[in-house]
Amino acid sequence: MDHYTQVEQTVKEVLAKQSKVDVANIKADALLAEDLRLDSFGALETAFELEEKFAIQIPNEALSSVKTVKDIVDYIAAQTHDKTNADGC
Amino acid sequence: MKKRRVVITGLGIIASNGVGTQTFWEANKQGVSGTGSLTRFDHRDLDSKVASEVRDFEPSQFMSPDLVDRVDRFVHFGLACTQMALADGKLDLSKEDKYRVGSVIGSGLGGLLFHEQQMMAAYERDTLRLSPACVPRITPNAVSSHIAIQYGVLGPNMVISTACASGAHAVGEAFRKIQSSDMDVCISGGVEAPLTLFTFGAYCRLRVVSRRNDAPQEASRPFDLNRDGFVLGEGAAVLILEELGHAVERNAPIYAEVIGYASNSGGYHIVIPEPEGTDASRAMGDAIKDAGISANDIDYINAHATSTGVNDRTETKAIKAVFDKRAYDIPVSSTKSMIGHTIGAAGAIEAAVCALAIKDQFVPPTINYKDKDPACDLDYVPGVGRPAKLNTVLSNSFGFGNCNACLIFSKFKE
Numbered sequence: 001m002d003h004y005t006q007v008e009q010t011v012k013e014v015l016a017k018q019s020k021v022d023v024a025n026i027k028a029d030a031l032l033a034e035d036l037r038l039d040s041f042g043a044l045e046t047a048f049e050l051e052e053k054f055a056i057q058i059p060n061e062a063l064s065s066v067k068t069v070k071d072i073v074d075y076i077a078a079q080t081h082d083k084t085n086a087d088g089c
Numbered sequence: 090m091k092k093r094r095v096v097i098t099g100l101g102i103i104a105s106n107g108v109g110t111q112t113f114w115e116a117n118k119q120g121v122s123g124t125g126s127l128t129r130f131d132h133r134d135l136d137s138k139v140a141s142e143v144r145d146f147e148p149s150q151f152m153s154p155d156l157v158d159r160v161d162r163f164v165h166f167g168l169a170c171t172q173m174a175l176a177d178g179k180l181d182l183s184k185e186d187k188y189r190v191g192s193v194i195g196s197g198l199g200g201l202l203f204h205e206q207q208m209m210a211a212y213e214r215d216t217l218r219l220s221p222a223c224v225p226r227i228t229p230n231a232v233s234s235h236i237a238i239q240y241g242v243l244g245p246n247m248v249i250s251t252a253c254a255s256g257a258h259a260v261g262e263a264f265r266k267i268q269s270s271d272m273d274v275c276i277s278g279g280v281e282a283p284l285t286l287f288t289f290g291a292y293c294r295l296r297v298v299s300r301r302n303d304a305p306q307e308a309s310r311p312f313d314l315n316r317d318g319f320v321l322g323e324g325a326a327v328l329i330l331e332e333l334g335h336a337v338e339r340n341a342p343i344y345a346e347v348i349g350y351a352s353n354s355g356g357y358h359i360v361i362p363e364p365e366g367t368d369a370s371r372a373m374g375d376a377i378k379d380a381g382i383s384a385n386d387i388d389y390i391n392a393h394a395t396s397t398g399v400n401d402r403t404e405t406k407a408i409k410a411v412f413d414k415r416a417y418d419i420p421v422s423s424t425k426s427m428i429g430h431t432i433g434a435a436g437a438i439e440a441a442v443c444a445l446a447i448k449d450q451f452v453p454p455t456i457n458y459k460d461k462d463p464a465c466d467l468d469y470v471p472g473v474g475r476p477a478k479l480n481t482v483l484s485n486s487f488g489f490g491n492c493n494a495c496l497i498f499s500k501f502k503e
Contacts, residue, residue, distance in 0.1 A: 020155070045222065047221075048220060051218070
C-alpha cells in the first residue's frame with residue numbers, strides 16, 4: 001500500500017468513528033460538515049486524533065480550510081510523506 | 090400568596106450497597122455495608138485502603154457506547170439515575186412542556202478521572218497537547234447539561250457545588266424553583282465519582298478518612314467512640330420533584346412531599362465545622378420554620394453523620410440545641426455508615442432515603458455503632474433498623490467550608 005493510500009485509510013477510519021458513518025461509505029469527495037455531519041467540536045476531536053496518529057500539528061488555518069475528506073488526506077500526506085516513524089502511515 | 094406544593098414522584102439511586110432504588114433500599118433497611126478494601130488503584134503513599142466502590146454498574150445498560158466513552162463516570166451516574174427515576178415516576182418527558190422541566194444537580198468535584206488521566210499523561214509526555222474533550226468532560230455542569238441534552242429539557246440547568254452538601258442544596262434549590270413557579274418538574278439530585286488516585290490521596294492528606302484497613306466494612310462508624318474518619322464513596326441519586334397539581338393530574342406515584350428547606354453558612358473554616366454547631370442548629374431551625382411546623386413534629390433525622398470525630402460530636406450538639414430534651418426520643422441515623430461519604434451525592438441519596446423511609450414507614454440503622462461516645466448520646470438506631478410512624482423527617486447536610494443545607498419531607502396528605 002502506498003503512502004497516500006495508507007493515510008487515506010487511517011483518515012477514513014478516524015472519520016468513521018467520529019461521524020458514526022461506516023468506513024466503506026466514506027468517499028473522498030464527501031463534505032465533512034454536510035455529508036458526515038461533523039460539527040466544530042467533532043472537527044477538533046478529529047484533528048486531535050489525527051495529530052496523535054501522524055505525530056503532526058494541524059494549525060487552525062489548515063483546519064478551517066479543509067472541506068472534504070480528500071482535503072484532509074492531501075494535507076496529511078503532504079505533511080508526512082518523508083516521515084518514517086509516524087504511527088499509521 | 091400560597092406557596093406551590095412540591096412532591097417526589099420518582100427515584101433513581103446508585104450506591105456501593107445497591108444499584109437501583111429497591112436494591113439500595115433493601116440493603117439500607119437490612120444494614121448492609123457497601124464498603125470494602127480499595128480495589129480501584131493502589132499507591133504506597135496511601136494510608137487509607139478503604140472505599141465504598143460501586144461495583145455492579147454497567148453504564149452501557151443506560152446509554153449508548155459512544156456516550157459512555159465521551160463522558161466521565163459522574164455523568165454516567167447522573168444519566169443512569171435520571172433514566173431510573175423517570176421510569177420509576179412513570180414520567181414520559183416527550184409529553185411534557187420542556188420549558189417547564191429543569192435539571193439541577195449537585196456535584197462537589199466534577200470529572201476528576203479524566204482530569205487526572207490528562208494531567209498525568211501531560212507530565213509523562215512533557216506536552217500540553219491535551220484532548221479537546223478536557224473542558225466538556227471535566228466541568229462539573231457536564232452532568233446537568235448532559236441530562237438536559239439527553240432529554241431535551243429546556244428549563245433551569247445548573248450544577249451546585251457545595252462539597253458534602255451539594256446534593257442537598259440541589260434538591261433544596263429545585264424545590265424553591267418549583268415553589269416559585271420557575272418550573273413544574275425538576276430532575277434534581279447529586280452525583281460523585283471521587284475514587285481517583287489523586288483525589289483519594291488528597292483526602293488522605295487531610296487526615297479525614299478512616300484507616301481501618303484491616304476491617305473495611307467497619308470503617309464507617311458514625312457516632313461510635315472509636316470512629317477514625319469517613320470512608321470515601323461513590324454514588325448518585327436523582328429525585329424527580331414535581332409541582333403537586335402536575336403530579337396529581339398525571340396520576341403520578343408520590344413518595345413524599347418536600348415541605349422545608351434552609352441553607353446557611355458557619356462563616357468559620359474551610360474544612361472544620363463551627364465547634365458549637367450554631368450554624369447547623371440554625372439551619373435545622375430555619376428549615377422547620379420554612380416548613381411551617383414545630384420541632385415537635387420531626388419523627389426522624391437522617392444525620393449528616395460522616396464518622397469523623399468533629400462532625401458527629403458537633404451535629405449531636407446542634408440537634409440537642411434544636412430539640413432540647415426531645416432530642417433523645419428522635420431516632421437519628423447515618424446512611425454514610427453503609428455507603429461511605431459520597432461527597433456531592435450524599436445529600437441527594439439521603440433525601441431519597443428520607444422519601445423511602447416515609448413511604449415504607451421504616452427507619453434505617455446506623456451500622457457499626459458499638460461503643461458509646463459520651464459526646465454522642467442520642468438514639469442512633471444502632472445496627473438494626475425499625476418500623477416507625479414517620480410523618481415528618483429531617484435530613485442534615487453540612488459541607489466543608491460550612492455550607493449547610495437542611496431539608497424536611499413529610500408523608501403526602503391531600
